[in-house]
Amino acid sequence: MSLLRMKSSTLRFFAQTILLLFWSAVAGWTSEPNGSSSHGTNIFAPASTAAKSIADLSVFVLAVTGIIFVVVFALLVYSVVKFRGRAIDASREPAQVYGSTQIELAWTIIPILIVVVLFLATARVIHAIQDAPEPTDAVQVTAIGHQYWWEFRYPKLGIVTANELHIPVTEPGHPTPTFLQLLSADTDHSFWVPELAGKTDLIPNHPNRMWMDPQHTGVFLGQCAQYCGTQHAKMLLRVSVDTREDFAAWVRAQQRPAVQDAGAIAGRRVFEDNACMNCHAVAGTPADGRFGPDLTHLMSRATIAAGAATNTHNNLRLWIQDPSAIKPGSLMPAMKLSDADLDAVVSYMETLR
């Protein structure tokens, strides 16, 4: 028994050493390119409680499996080198050994113990992440997967937006986690922002839940991880983690109805006379379609086409003219507008701040 305890303490020592080395490497790697604004998609650069505990567990599992690898690999190499056949004894057969019960027992029991340790460590993390209670003041978001874009609704705040999720940063001592309800309008999707949380699928008829409490501000990248159809690749995802004040300002801006700019009335007429309004909503106007993203505050977003292009005048025009030029297979049809109508509708879009 004491032997076992020693074994597990040695194991822990190794694990901690490797963890330390790993974290310093990761820290060096990740701190170099990004200051605070833009974050990558490295699972070992976690920025929330859940992602961090996953990363810790991962390093522990890596350490244990790494040790197993080193031991077994050494055995394998040793036996291949040591027992290689030599020309001298080609004619003689080696001693015929059929097995050994003691050895078999040893290499059965030790792996079982390792499995028990790994399982207990894992079960703790599963419970901590999945069974975390939802505080009453948590930000609630309903994320709905569509082919091939994301719809985000804030039921308590009365906001509907798309593709770019805004959530508040969690400050030490004052946690403001965001809880997401995950739904799908069509096929299966998966919400994956590696530095904020593990992925959870959006499955029709099967509501899921996940949460995150980011500890750094900035834009976190991710994308749909479950194959959902032709344009699965360009179903990108941006999570903007804002300071408390920025988030409140963003909420106020999003709650307002669309800007009614008299100068863009021609474009608005094109929008409402064509099929655009069947799929897109602009709050405060007759346009209330829900197949496509809500456009009420389109210009508050940095990207269009679920992150496939930046939100610039030219991209917007190209997208409306021929969506498949940016995203072949996208469900948005090319409306074949005249150049005048196209320019008008783009000007109208550009008033939707």
Place this chain on the structure above:
Amino acid sequence: MSSNAITIPGNQIQSRPWVDELHQWVTTVDHKRLGILYILSALLFLTIGGVEALVIRIQLMHSHNNFVSPEVFNSMFTMHGTTMIFFVAMPVLFGFANYLVPLMIGARDMAFPRLNAFSFWLSFLGGLLLYFSFLGGSGLYGAGSAPDVGWWSYAPLGARAFSPGHSSDYWTLSLLVSGFGSIGTAINIIATIVSLRCPGMKISRMPLLVWMNLVMAGMVLIAITPLSAAQIMLLIDRYLGGHFFDTQAGGSAVLWMHFFWIFGHPEVYVLIIPCFAFMSEIIPVFSRKPIFGYPVMVAATVCIAFVSMSVWAHHMFTIGMNSYANSFFTLTTMAVGVPTGIKIFNWIGTMWGGRIQFKTPMLFSIGFLFQFLVAGLTGIMMAASPFDWQLSLSYFVVAHFHYVIVGGILFALFAAFYYWYPKMTGRMLSERLGKWHFWLFLIGFHLTFDVMHIPGVLGMPRRIYTYEPGRGWDTLNLIISIGAFIQAIAILVFVANLIISYFKGAKAGNDPWDAWTLEWSTSSPPLAYNFATVPTVSSRRPLWDLKHPEDPDSRYE
């Protein structure tokens, strides 16, 4: 073992018109010929599936590449996965089982030769149906050609709303038809092993290859049937107004996942257990020692089979199961690592104290041991479900299962090819080309699949036809693609070796490896009836007893 297993020389007519010869092959019920047909059809589909893999790799060489359209890319990875699992891995393993099991148990054929032929042609027809989708998939709607729903065709993507036309019907039919073929072969293998063993061949004396194929066949019966059922339900959904998986009408997408993976995970073991079988025959012969811990190997195999039936939902850690379900499947998945580890230790134990001969089959076997170790350990990582929430559906998992399927299964198969080719053709494969094949493939494999783990950790999801620049994925993907081409060259060397050696290889003789199981006691290739007189055995290594009358194995049993 008596010495009466010597064959009488062949008196068949050697030169026949090629039409007659072809007719003989098409109508054959001989287990050896069917085995070779299985293997040849698998090689045909391996080439096709390999080309599809290369198309995928060219497209992913750098970000925003336009080599193929998203539609083509999506059907490429669907066809690649489906082809490699159902029309390469399964048939080639069935082919070896067909060829070797009767020879190793001293039988003259499989228990049901006609069922055997029927099963093969069903499997082959399934493959043809899958590829007919390129022509017939458009259906009346002109939508799509080859299926593009992924090899597991998650609901509701396979429903008519999202997959119009007939492309996914061909997918369904091909799996259904080849599934019946697999069930037929499994029944046949079990019946053969149970009832056709030669005198003295107690089940405790069967070669491990036979044991493991018995277990594999039992798993096929359990695993393929839910898949077939699910495919029929999908057809009912698509054409008879059923709502099993039709989420728009209240059906369950999760139900399909359960059906698919309760097939899909045991399937992995259906594929890997016969490879364990190859290892358990080849490593002892080239280490010049009997397998270490025969009874433990049998027990571990049966144990893997049982436990692997209860791990399927580890493919579904991200679908939002509750914490108890996630914990359960974490435990079972980690537990299956124990008997698997025992096997690796036993193979090392077999080499320990031996005199290892580095012939090509042994090189591939050592490669298998190393890569299967790594694949098992990355498997343990993903068994830890929170880790899996990050790794699942990313390139890490793609790297992991290719490590199993290419690094494990394909390496074991190459070992088997080099080991049994002399028995099947009477000619040795070239050692020189074999070493070129081994080293090229090893380099290509590691270049591709070692590196492929990293984009997964850096957040690259699988099944994307292109990706954004600036994520740190470009260079890695370029290296991966280069490795894929090196593997392709290695495969060409292999095919060249198969063809050249068939005509010019050194004559093999009955027993080129100085081996110990019954197939080496008969001629190469064996005649239609395998053995002139049915052999009698008195130990696990009948030819050892024959060659070492002073120290036979039978003394220790």
